[in-house]
Structure formats: structure tokens, C-alpha cells
Amino acid sequence: MIVTYDLSQFGIADGQIVVGAEQQYWTWDRPGPDRVGLNTLAYYQTFFDRTLELKLGYLRNQNEFTGTLFGGITGSNMSALFQAGMSTNAAPTPAINLKLNFDDRLYNKVSVQRSISPDGAYVHITENPTGLNWSTANAGILLVEEAGYKSKAASGVPDTWLRAGVGFNSSRYTNLADPKQQRESGNSFHYIAADRQLWQSDALGSPSRGIYSGFSVMGAPPDLNRISRYYELRLYAKGAFDNRPSDLIALVATNTAWSKVAMDAALAKGQLAHRETTAITGTYTAHLAPGIYASVGLSYIHNPTSITHTPQTEHALNLLVSTLVFF
Template sequence: MSINWPLSFAAFLTVVGMGGTTSAYAADAAILSNNNGSVASPSLQVQTDAPVDPKSLGIKGLNIGLPGPTDTIDPDLGGARSELAKAGIGYIGMSLNNFYDNTLPHAFAPTHAQQLYNGQNFTASSQNFMFVTYDLSRFGIPDGQIVVAAGESDYTWNAGGPSRFGLTMATYYQTFLNRTFELKLGYIDNAWEFVGANVGGSLASSVFGPAGSIIYQGGQNNANVPTPGVIFKYNIDDHFYDKATAQRSVSPDGQVAEVKANLNAVDWTVPNAGVLYLNEFGYKRDAAPFAPQMWVRAGAAYNTSNYNNKEIPGTRTEGNSFSYLLVDRQLWQNVPVQGSAGRGIYAGFSVMYAPPELNTISLYYEGRLYGKGLLNSRPDDMISLVLTDTVFSKYLVEQALLNNKLAHTDSKAITLSYSAHLARGVYGSLGLSYVDHPTSVTYTPTTGNALNAVVGLNVFW
């Protein structure tokens, strides 16, 4: 997808005066010639000369929290960030690293090729992304922004990844009618736009677990496998919203197949992949003194891709779907300390469904209890307890039993973790996760359960 097309689209919207401040500029009607004969708008000259706060150049439209410039390992090294901000350019880089190891003695698999779950052998993953933003509001486009990013991912267990290098994001964003409507299009990352599956709502302090498996098997893209698409959000009022997307589906055979067919993530199509349509309706209230945080979101999706049929092996069926409901609420907040309304105790739950005839995971349940900044000396730390139940397709279970294999209907887990803000731009997490039936559907008499020690290290610059 060319970056020039969204710019032309934005320019067209400015001329016709759609929404926000652009109509005021269009109403001027007069376009003046400058000294070298080219044309320029008086408002354009004023806006491009205005100073820009680096904090305003973060990625817009996301439903996940990312650290600001002051919470990076290089807030303004050599004044570079401030100088780039004068030209409307911002950036954020990140390295997201996770390590899993089953501490139970029976876990070891002879080779990674024979590995069946995270931690069966020592398992490591590293995702490294660099995002560059460009401010278009200086040209009279309300909240206008272009984002371009590349990324590199490495996994010791390919099924958990897979490893690749290529495009991560290339988007155009703007708002209309005083931010009532938001538009984003390009190569998008819907994992940071919909559902909000990360406990605590922040990428820096997110904890570990299988949350999101149903939406990913349903074709939703993410930073590792971005695909072309468009996002449209209607902010009904200060709290209620409706958000929809149409994106090219990730391969219905999974992310490994997607990367194998589209290594650099720039291809428009891959075999058997169609279009994923997703709509999310929600209510979101940020924490304020004596007004606890609350976020309720419900979504439904339809995917036109051709999926392997679990009920009739060897056949493919067009038209998959999934749905979800997630609720999080702050139960207690630390209001006596100024600016600490977000600190406190939270609880939440998730329920997700996908039809068992087309999906390995049919149901997913999650309950969570977590605390943010419970210690005055550690205001940015978080502790969480997460319980999950992943239910597998009844057709896969039936077929395994008919073939005289051992099979289980679900996999339950309980995870306790602590995330600490170690230094400016550096977050570390330590967790312990017990998993009953850690493999998918089938197992052997020696598989046993898993007690994974989980370590995370996230660095932002």
C-alpha cells in the first residue's frame, strides 16, 4: 500500500472541509502564491512553524498504553527527540522479551522440533519494533498522523512465533467532527486496537497467558503479522463507543503459515485468506478521584477465509466467526495521593467463543484480579492473579479418541505474576504459571502438567 494515497485522501478531505478544523481552512477559499510561484495556504505556514510537544507524537488510536518519551531509556538524548519534534517527527522503539521454563522434572522434550508447548523446553521470544510517527495536524488535518514501523521477531520454538523480519505498521490516521469519528487505514495492528486482552491495559506491564488465542485463530492481525485494513471508530459520547474494522485476514492456517507465505508482511493476499470483519461496542471510563475505572467491551467477527473443517477432516469451509465479552473494573482506588486515581485493586473477566467445527479452541474463560501501585514506594508496579480455562473443539477430541489417542477437552491454568518498573523505560516481570494439560487436545502418558517459571523484560527507547 502506497503512503502517497492516504496523503492524497487527506488532502481531498481538507479541500472539501470534512470535519474538525479543516472546514475553517476550506472556508477561506483563497489560496495564495508564494515567492517561488508554488501555492500555499496561510494556515499551512502558521501550523508548520508551531512548536510540537514530543508527547503529542505518540501512536494515536490505540487501546493499549505505551510509555511516553519521558519513560524511555533516552528521553531526549542530545536533544534529538526535541529537534525531530519541531519537524513533526516522533518515534518509539521497544524490545519485548519473554522466557518460559517448566520447572517440573518430566517436562523435557529431546528436541525443539518435538516441543508441544511453551516451556516444555526452555523457550524464549524476542520482539523488537521501531515506530516513526509524522504529525499531519500541522497541515490542518485534525489529529492527522502517519506511522511507519518495522520489526524483527525471534522464537526458539517456531510454533510460538514465528521468527521473521519485515513491516510492522504503515498507517494513516485522522479524526472528524471534533473527534466524534476516527479513521485509520493501511497495514494495521488490530491486536492493539481491539479486545484489550492485556491485563492492566499497558504493554509495559502486561502479564502472561493465552488470552487472545481465539481472536488470533479467527484471523486477527498483530504486530508480528500486520495486514492491510481500515478501522473506523464512532465515539458516541465521552464513554460509549463503536469500533469496526475490515482487514485482510491472517492465514486461516495460522501465523506460521502466514509468515511462510508472506515473510516481510507486504503481500496483499496469501492462500485461503479472505477478509475479517470485526465490530466492537464498548463503555470505557478512565479512573478519576472517586470515579473508579471501568471498561466493558463486546465484539463479534466474521471471516470469509477458507478454514480446515474439524468436523469433516480433509475439507475446507468458507466463513468463520468469533465473539467476545470482556469486563474490567476498579474495585478500590488510592485517592488520597494526588494523581493516583489509577492506582488500586481491579477485577475482570473474559468470555470468548468460536465455532468448534472450524477452530481448535472453541471457548475461552478468564478471571483476573490485579493491583496497580499498591505500594507507595512502587507506584508503577503491578501484581496479578489470572485463572483461565481453554476449551478445545469437541470434534478434534472425538476424532483423537476414535484414533485411540489420549485427549483432553480443555486446559486450565493459574498464573501469579509481578511486574516492576525497574528504571526509566525498563520493565521486568516475574511469574509462576501452573497449567493442567498444557498440550493442545492430545497428550501422552508422560506429558504431565506444567509449572512454568515466566520472566519478562520490556525495554522502550
């Protein structure tokens, strides 16, 4: 549950106070520990006719950078950035974000964020289930910078979004080549992403409807991160059918390249290990009513586990069902 209080009624331009709490419960151990706690606690305001945007508090930077949501619903896998410290919905951390809009298309966005635990989101949530603690063990400061070009769809003008970013983390990470040695700082990540509308099905009435394509590339040092590269190709359609103008169809192919350092360490122990994980996912998201969306999809994954596997876990076929409610 997230609640926003509008401060513009008091003369504060675009001023907002955002407070959110979440509860998550798992019937399976692996995805993460159960928690009840803070989701976000933020203050947002613009300056100089929206040239500058400020957001500070306990933030979820997974929603602030790279464009996790494409087509409004479906999103990219950001595990390559989470491992390098990016805060998540389940692990918000103190941060200050500033966005400079050079015009209505070009922008530059920076963040000074307390990193999540260098041992991962699972450890972070275990140590700080409420999300209220200022920090966790071995966590430092994460600096993130993103530059981008974003043009909204108009009649005869296709929707376009180009962005690239880097992050530098002072947290103390375990070296995957020798986990027993002293922890070291200096982790980082980088990414580029692009989305482009290829065809407008209703240019005059609703120019955002049509077919889109996009890609994402993310990377991090293989000695400190289990994911060294992440690649994604996506093809999606908004309002493909005239009688369903708000529905979304998406086909996404991903490839996760695992750290060679971690893979070599696993092989040295006699474990079965793989260099990469490949997945193809198709989803259909239906707009059922104002603020209510339902999604169904099918995902095939080759090597669904992280680096090591057994003969029984080389392939997976997952049925995906979700519901989103906004009010």
C-alpha cells in the same frame, strides 16, 4: 521498532503516520518461524472534534480490539480470535478501522480486515514472512465490530471498561470433522469482557491506583476452530505500594475449552486427548525507570498442549521473565 510521525504540525487534527518493523528469532521450532518484516504501516486521523477516528494500513488488530492490555502491561490470551482471522503483531494485514465516540464513554468500533491465513499464524508467517503480501492462500475478509463503555478513573469514580464484539470471516477453513472435504467459509467469533476498579488507594493524588478485577469470554464454532471457548478471570493491582506507584501485580486464571469435534477426531486415532487447558499465572511488573519495565512471573498449566498430549506433557510450570522498553 515502531516510529510515529506527528502530522498535527501541518494542521491535520491528531494526524499520525506509524511505521514499524520487527525481527523475531526462535530457538524452539514450535512457537513460530523466524521472520524479519513489517510490524505496522498505518495512517491515523480524527474528525469532528475526535468524534470519529480513522486508522488504515497494515494493522495489528490484536491491539485494536478486546483490550489485550489490562493494567498497561499484562494482556489476555487472544488465541481464540487469532484462529478466526484477527491480525497479530507478527502477522499484520491490510485493514480499515473506524471508531465512533458517541461521548467520552460510549463508543462503537468496526474493522474491515484482510484475514490472516485460516491455517493459523504459523502458516501465515511462513507464506508471508515480510508481511508485505496483500493476502495468503485461502484468506478472505474479516469483519469485526465492538461496542463498549469506558470510563477513566477520577477521584471517587472507579475505572470501568465494558466491551463486547463479534467477527465474521469469509476465509476458506478446513472442517475439523473431515479435513479431506472441501474447505468452507463462514467462520466467526464473539467475545465479552469487563474490567472494574474495586478500590482506589490514592483517590485524590492518583485515582488510577488501586485494585481491579475483570473477566473475558471468547467463543468460536467448534467445527472450524480448535478453541471453542476461552474464559479468563483476573485480579490486579496498580501501584499497590506507595514507594512503587507505577508497579503492577496480576493474578490471572484461564480455561481454554478445545473443540469437541477435534478432540473426537484425535480419540478416534487412538491419541491421548483432553477437553480443556487450565492455567493460573501470577506476575509482578516493576517500573524501573522512565519507559523501562521488567516483569517476572510463574505460571502453572494443566494440559499445556493443544488437544493431544503424552503422559509427560500433562502439566507444566513456567517461569516468565520479560523486559519492555519505550523511548
